[in-house]
Amino acid sequence: MPRKKLTDLFVERIAPPSKGRLEYFDTTFPALALRVTDTGHKSWSLFYRTAGRLRRYTIGNYPPSILPPHARPPAPHCIASKPAAIRPKRNASAAWPDAIGG
Secondary structure: OOEEOOOHHHHHHOOOOOOOEEEEEEOOOOOEEEEEEOOOOEEEEEEEEEOOEEEEEEEEEEOOOOOHHHHOOHHHHHHHHOOOOOOOOOOOOOOHHHHHOO
8 A cells, every 4th residue: 555645647647557456545644545547437435434434425427527736635524523423434424424524
């Protein structure tokens, strides 16, 4: 799991891996990750823990979703304000994912 400063230029120019998928974690905000697949698809994810288990919340796809400078500021707010009982995959109407533009 490589760590990089996820700048607009880096994300735009990143080459897809030869096989499978690769995740790049942001050095500024380590819970933010960019997943790149071998087909060239790019998506933003936010990692958090609930009841001791690591969870992933997919923010959206690149490029139309959000760019790194806009993803960092709301990410800590989402983690801090997320009620412990809400699990985004099970409750799609949960309010906290809307705060990150998803």
